[in-house]
Amino acid sequence: MPRAGLDPAAVVAAGAALADEVGLDHLTMGLLAQRLGVRTPSLYKHVNGQEDLNRRIAALAVSEAADAVGSAVQGYAGRDALAAALRAFRAFVLRHPGRYAATTGVEPTGPDDPMADASRRLFGAFRAVLRGYEIAESDVDHALRMLRSLCHGFATLQGAGGFRWSADVDESFEWLIAFADRGLRAM
Amino acid sequence: MPRAGLDPAAVVAAGAALADEVGLDHLTMGLLAQRLGVRTPSLYKHVNGQEDLNRRIAALAVSEAADAVGSAVQGYAGRDALAAALRAFRAFVLRHPGRYAATTGVEPTGPDDPMADASRRLFGAFRAVLRGYEIAESDVDHALRMLRSLCHGFATLQGAGGFRWSADVDESFEWLIAFADRGLRAM
DNA sequence: CAGGCTTGGCTAATAGGATTAGCTTTTGGC
DNA sequence: GCCAAAAGCTAATCCTATTAGCCAAGCCTG
Numbered sequence: 001m002p003r004a005g006l007d008p009a010a011v012v013a014a015g016a017a018l019a020d021e022v023g024l025d026h027l028t029m030g031l032l033a034q035r036l037g038v039r040t041p042s043l044y045k046h047v048n049g050q051e052d053l054n055r056r057i058a059a060l061a062v063s064e065a066a067d068a069v070g071s072a073v074q075g076y077a078g079r080d081a082l083a084a085a086l087r088a089f090r091a092f093v094l095r096h097p098g099r100y101a102a103t104t105g106v107e108p109t110g111p112d113d114p115m116a117d118a119s120r121r122l123f124g125a126f127r128a129v130l131r132g133y134e135i136a137e138s139d140v141d142h143a144l145r146m147l148r149s150l151c152h153g154f155a156t157l158q159g160a161g162g163f164r165w166s167a168d169v170d171e172s173f174e175w176l177i178a179f180a181d182r183g184l185r186a187m
Numbered sequence: 188m189p190r191a192g193l194d195p196a197a198v199v200a201a202g203a204a205l206a207d208e209v210g211l212d213h214l215t216m217g218l219l220a221q222r223l224g225v226r227t228p229s230l231y232k233h234v235n236g237q238e239d240l241n242r243r244i245a246a247l248a249v250s251e252a253a254d255a256v257g258s259a260v261q262g263y264a265g266r267d268a269l270a271a272a273l274r275a276f277r278a279f280v281l282r283h284p285g286r287y288a289a290t291t292g293v294e295p296t297g298p299d300d301p302m303a304d305a306s307r308r309l310f311g312a313f314r315a316v317l318r319g320y321e322i323a324e325s326d327v328d329h330a331l332r333m334l335r336s337l338c339h340g341f342a343t344l345q346g347a348g349g350f351r352w353s354a355d356v357d358e359s360f361e362w363l364i365a366f367a368d369r370g371l372r373a374m
Numbered sequence: 375c376a377g378g379c380t381t382g383g384c385t386a387a388t389a390g391g392a393t394t395a396g397c398t399t400t401t402g403g404c
Numbered sequence: 405g406c407c408a409a410a411a412g413c414t415a416a417t418c419c420t421a422t423t424a425g426c427c428a429a430g431c432c433t434g
Contacts, residue, residue, distance in 0.1 A: 003382065003383075038383070039383070041423080146337070152343070192411095217391065225411095225413095233411090236393070237391095
């Protein structure tokens with residue numbers, strides 16, 4: 001029997017891709033094994049069960065989101081930077097609903113957790129956006145939480161099929177960007 | 188063997204309560220049956236499996252949320268109404284994390300679905316809040332989606348243990364209310 | 375190049391949860 | 405009191421995660 005040549009990174013990448021395809025709640029060890037051309041128990045040589053797999057997919061997702069937002073923001077400031085960041089974030093979530101869903105409820109276990117580093121990078125990107133606005137130092141954390149809530153809420157609701165009725169969803173998102181910009185400017 | 192005297196409403200209520208206690212993903216048919224003093228298969232006389240149970244819990248949750256927001260808003264207008272609505276919504280989600288979690292991804296199947304009615308009531312409450320602001324008719328849907336995203340995002344992130352770092356979460360939420368008020372006022 | 379250790383894959387077995395089938399008893403209406 | 409529907413129950417099935425233990429492949433060393 002030939003080796004499949006797997007390693008943890010390959011398993012996690014395939015798991016993330018599969019989660020995007022079939023939805024995180026339909027991601028099963030058996031399905032993932034099948035996708036990788038291997039029997040289910042073999043996966044346990046690379047990840048420590050489903051919870052561990054979920055953690056790793058989450059870390060990958062946050063890291064990718066940080067890259068996406070970080071590079072989208074490059075070269076912009078103020079409203080342009082805000083719009084670029086929010087659009088990049090939403091695009092990432094809609095493009096990768098499964099792996100993004102894996103991030104909810106996962107918190108870094110310690111400072112050496114790859115998740116912690118990825119989170120820091122993602123927050124750093126948003127924090128940089130806020131530098132284009134005149135916000136009191138004491139308000140920055142509140143503003144960050146607000147932006148995160150806005151992004152997370154909109155993207156997950158859209159991904160879950162909320163927003164059914166008439167108005168155009170992209171238009172709503174652009175409206176939301178304008179709203180956030182006005183609100184941040186009027187401090 | 189004495190009858191337990193269950194009916195669908197009792198099963199759903201117990202399921203919702205249990206979901207709040209142990210988390211929606213740890214809500215199991217076996218655990219629910221045990222809580223009700225009955226064997227697992229007996230539940231199937233009242234609900235059509237887990238998916239149906241989830242749907243019904245979701246409908247209950249949205250209905251209760253609509254009641255909570257609706258009555259919190261009574262007698263207020265403008266910023267006070269906005270603050271009351273957002274606080275009531277967040278309080279509901281934090282108080283009932285399990286049943287609220289059941290609502291994500293559940294959409295009404297038809298106009299006769301109890302979920303549809305509950306959703307309409309909840310949206311009606313928020314729509315009433317927006318009447319206290321001068322918003323163009325064409326912007327109302329966008330504003331509703333924004334408010335929903337903000338509430339949903341903040342409450343679910345907090346419930347999932349996001350917002351770990353320093354700043355006080357209640358303070359952030361009050362800041363968010365002020366932010367939303369300013370943004371809606373400055374149209 | 376042989377031997378051996380580590381690694382990655384496999385089969386078989388265990389355990390838990392959802393669901394269905396089919397039986398039995400209660401209970402409300404006559 | 406009788407009967408049909410409703411509400412429980414046991415037993416059985418299926419699916420998924422996970423563990424145990426076996427075996428081959430591939431590398432590293434001599």
